[in-house]
Amino acid sequence: MLDDLPQGFRASSAKAGFKAKDRYDLGLLISDADCVFAGLFTQNRFCAAPVLVCREILASGQPVRAVVANSGQANACTGDQGMRNVHDCQKLIGDNFGIAETSVVPLSTGVIGAQLKMDCFRAALPELVNNLGSRDAEGFTRAFMTTDAFPKFASRDLALAKGTVRLTVMAKGAGMICPNMATMLCVCLTDAAIAQNVWQGMFARAVEQTFNRVSVDGDTSTNDTIVGLANGRANVSLETAEDLAVFEEALTDILRKVSHMLVKDGEGASKVMHIVVHGARDTLQAEKVARAVGRSQLVKTAIYGGDGNWGRIITAVGYSGADYEPEKVSLSLCGIQRFRQGQPVNDDLEEELAERLKAEDIAVDIDLGDGPGCYRHEASDLGHEYVSLNADYRS
Amino acid sequence: MLDDLPQGFRASSAKAGFKAKDRYDLGLLISDADCVFAGLFTQNRFCAAPVLVCREILASGQPVRAVVANSGQANACTGDQGMRNVHDCQKLIGDNFGIAETSVVPLSTGVIGAQLKMDCFRAALPELVNNLGSRDAEGFTRAFMTTDAFPKFASRDLALAKGTVRLTVMAKGAGMICPNMATMLCVCLTDAAIAQNVWQGMFARAVEQTFNRVSVDGDTSTNDTIVGLANGRANVSLETAEDLAVFEEALTDILRKVSHMLVKDGEGASKVMHIVVHGARDTLQAEKVARAVGRSQLVKTAIYGGDGNWGRIITAVGYSGADYEPEKVSLSLCGIQRFRQGQPVNDDLEEELAERLKAEDIAVDIDLGDGPGCYRHEASDLGHEYVSLNADYRS
Numbered sequence: 001m002l003d004d005l006p007q008g009f010r011a012s013s014a015k016a017g018f019k020a021k022d023r024y025d026l027g028l029l030i031s032d033a034d035c036v037f038a039g040l041f042t043q044n045r046f047c048a049a050p051v052l053v054c055r056e057i058l059a060s061g062q063p064v065r066a067v068v069a070n071s072g073q074a075n076a077c078t079g080d081q082g083m084r085n086v087h088d089c090q091k092l093i094g095d096n097f098g099i100a101e102t103s104v105v106p107l108s109t110g111v112i113g114a115q116l117k118m119d120c121f122r123a124a125l126p127e128l129v130n131n132l133g134s135r136d137a138e139g140f141t142r143a144f145m146t147t148d149a150f151p152k153f154a155s156r157d158l159a160l161a162k163g164t165v166r167l168t169v170m171a172k173g174a175g176m177i178c179p180n181m182a183t184m185l186c187v188c189l190t191d192a193a194i195a196q197n198v199w200q201g202m203f204a205r206a207v208e209q210t211f212n213r214v215s216v217d218g219d220t221s222t223n224d225t226i227v228g229l230a231n232g233r234a235n236v237s238l239e240t241a242e243d244l245a246v247f248e249e250a251l252t253d254i255l256r257k258v259s260h261m262l263v264k265d266g267e268g269a270s271k272v273m274h275i276v277v278h279g280a281r282d283t284l285q286a287e288k289v290a291r292a293v294g295r296s297q298l299v300k301t302a303i304y305g306g307d308g309n310w311g312r313i314i315t316a317v318g319y320s321g322a323d324y325e326p327e328k329v330s331l332s333l334c335g336i337q338r339f340r341q342g343q344p345v346n347d348d349l350e351e352e353l354a355e356r357l358k359a360e361d362i363a364v365d366i367d368l369g370d371g372p373g374c375y376r377h378e379a380s381d382l383g384h385e386y387v388s389l390n391a392d393y394r395s
Numbered sequence: 396m397l398d399d400l401p402q403g404f405r406a407s408s409a410k411a412g413f414k415a416k417d418r419y420d421l422g423l424l425i426s427d428a429d430c431v432f433a434g435l436f437t438q439n440r441f442c443a444a445p446v447l448v449c450r451e452i453l454a455s456g457q458p459v460r461a462v463v464a465n466s467g468q469a470n471a472c473t474g475d476q477g478m479r480n481v482h483d484c485q486k487l488i489g490d491n492f493g494i495a496e497t498s499v500v501p502l503s504t505g506v507i508g509a510q511l512k513m514d515c516f517r518a519a520l521p522e523l524v525n526n527l528g529s530r531d532a533e534g535f536t537r538a539f540m541t542t543d544a545f546p547k548f549a550s551r552d553l554a555l556a557k558g559t560v561r562l563t564v565m566a567k568g569a570g571m572i573c574p575n576m577a578t579m580l581c582v583c584l585t586d587a588a589i590a591q592n593v594w595q596g597m598f599a600r601a602v603e604q605t606f607n608r609v610s611v612d613g614d615t616s617t618n619d620t621i622v623g624l625a626n627g628r629a630n631v632s633l634e635t636a637e638d639l640a641v642f643e644e645a646l647t648d649i650l651r652k653v654s655h656m657l658v659k660d661g662e663g664a665s666k667v668m669h670i671v672v673h674g675a676r677d678t679l680q681a682e683k684v685a686r687a688v689g690r691s692q693l694v695k696t697a698i699y700g701g702d703g704n705w706g707r708i709i710t711a712v713g714y715s716g717a718d719y720e721p722e723k724v725s726l727s728l729c730g731i732q733r734f735r736q737g738q739p740v741n742d743d744l745e746e747e748l749a750e751r752l753k754a755e756d757i758a759v760d761i762d763l764g765d766g767p768g769c770y771r772h773e774a775s776d777l778g779h780e781y782v783s784l785n786a787d788y789r790s
Contacts, residue, residue: 113705304782
């Protein structure tokens with residue numbers, strides 16, 4: 001068991017039996033000091049009860065002390081009862097751990113439309129109290145896994161002028177803009193001290209560069225949440241421009257690492273497409289193209305099958321809605337150019353391309369030949385495992 | 396062999412060997428009189444060479460005499476050589492059948508980015524000439540099938556005041572707005588006489604009500620084409636408002652029938668979702684919701700698996716981008732209401748719902764509770780067969 005949480009944070013988990021018996025499905029992170037809170041949430045209009053509560057906490061500007069997460073039920077589309085349940089969870093955690101109920105950040109993932117099993121939650125509390133003390137990121141991460149094939153976490157120490165701080169990220173699911181059942185939940189902890197508005201701004205920029213640029217299936221969950229808690233226990237205050245820049249770079253880097261894990265594990269994914277669009281009129285046009293390619297079922301299945309069917313990629317560029325000149329577009333797949341300014345090229349390299357497509361990481365390079373705009377996006381492939389996982393998720 | 400083409404039309408097909416040996420992959424329809432031409436084409440910006448030529452024919456306003464269709468190569472993303480090849484095809488058909496090359500409407504489907512195998516085309520011409528004479532819609536339809544599991548065609552006689560006319564529709568692929576490799580090609584023939592602008596307008600309205608409302612995978616092909624040829628050989632001219640209305644209704648109806656076949660066969664589809672969105676502020680909001688639900692990978696896999704996971708449908712409503720009040724939304728699946736104005740209902744009917752979800756046709760009814768707008772959309776499910784078909788299409 002690793003000791004990889006930042007100072008002042010402890011973890012716990014319990015087997016509540018929300019869905020399956022005998023697996024950890026309830027997790028808790030608690031700080032021994034108040035934490036400055038940052039958060040980013042799903043754009044879905046049916047957001048889950050815990051997301052509504054998280055948004056209220058963020059709007060209040062008040063510090064937080066704990067994160068409680070469950071799998072099994074997403075507590076989304078659950079109406080008034082769902083809101084009562086999430087408030088009860090906050091109160092139960094507050095009472096059992098001696099903190100204010102409003103300082104408890106709730107996260108849920110699982111089946112949408114099902115009410116949270118409060119009897120399971122209540123019954124698991126003694127175990128949750130008893131297990132408190134671990135400082136191991138993996139234990140908490142495992143408690144909110146659903147279809148995840150592996151736990152996703154990373155930790156990093158950062159030497160700044162005034163001392164060392166730690167960043168720890170724990171996540172589940174796949175993607176931020178686009179997942180659904182694979183709700184993306186992510187908790188980022190640090191023992192650095194940082195002002196709330198600075199922490200939130202830094203967080204938003206880092207997420208835009210990382211989690212917002214990965215996709216698995218194009219479905220945006222009701223529950224997607226990423227929260228940041230900074231408790232200041234390292235006694236290192238982030239104030240100078242240099243420290244802030246170093247910290248933000250490390251935050252972006254660690255979130256990129258974890259978001260890459262999400263795509264890698266994207267509901268049965270076997271390969272990751274690294275889509276780079278450049279030469280666009282502006283960033284937005286590049287983004288439209290990258291997202292259309294990353295979302296195309298036909299591109300994803302071709303990549304899964306190791307089929308160098310590049311015409312499907314150009315087809316997605318064609319319906320992306322982006323503004324560009326078709327006759328200036330070029331495409332390389334795995335480093336081999338197959339389409340140059342409207343004409344197919346290198347037909348004789350098909351065998352070499354087929355060989356390169358056996359790799360797990362597939363480079364897709366699209367040059368719109370039209371300007372300075374560029375965008376990078378990672379997307380999973382689409383194979384039999386995705387269908388199997390999602391056709392019988394609830395059973 | 397049926398005699399189901401309208402008067403004055405004959406069909407032929409040949410085994411050109413564009414992709415596989417020993418299957419019909421080149422088809423021809425020829426009229427013994429000039430035809431008034433109508434057409435609608437893909438919105439993809441990389442449209443195939445034959446699509447560019449069809450657009451030119453439509454813009455010229457000139458009559459046409461023949462349709463030539465091939466599978467194997469789509470002749471899309473093929474640059475200058477692709478344009479030369481399609482013009483050569485028109486000339487070869489013109490020369491061999493004694494008609495003007497500009498009166499030959501070309502259609503192609505198959506792998507994108509591959510040049511049309513002109514040697515195969517040339518070698519097949521004697522067989523194509525020799526086989527001319529059939530008046531059987533199925534023969535032509537089989538010649539442009541790719542992954543289609545069955546040929547899609549329908550024919551109907553229509554008794555009008557001045558006599559009887561026939562409508563025959565032959566199609567391949569899946570969907571109009573959304574398919575890709577499953578390029579949608581559709582030919583509609585009639586022996587009625589009709590003015591060009593009237594024919595084109597009627598055609599556009601009928602397609603909007605039918606082919607534009609089905610989807611399989613959300614990918615819009617480079618080659619999607621639907622053309623209408625009216626040769627007037629029944630000596631019945633459509634002029635009165637009543638005749639035009641009867642004819643347009645029949646056209647819409649037969650196109651609906653054939654477009655339904657496309658979804659049914661949607662690349663390994665086992666089920667069809669009939670999505671009806673009503674109570675929307677306007678038609679556009681209803682359409683946004685219907686398309687988001689019909690396109691969701693998670694909804695499609697749940698339907699495939701017979702899983703009544705209605706939360707995924709609400710999730711798609713939530714990210715559809717449509718304008719509505721979430722707390723007014725209700726949802727029924729297979730006639731069972733599961734979500735009413737923001738609250739889950741009828742949890743006890745899950746078993747009954749699971750039973751109903753075993754059907755091939757799945758009713759999805761979404762009430763936005765907000766106005767008079769409604770939209771109907773059909774979409775296929777997503778299963779292992781889709782992945783298998785598309786992961787190794789080219790091999």
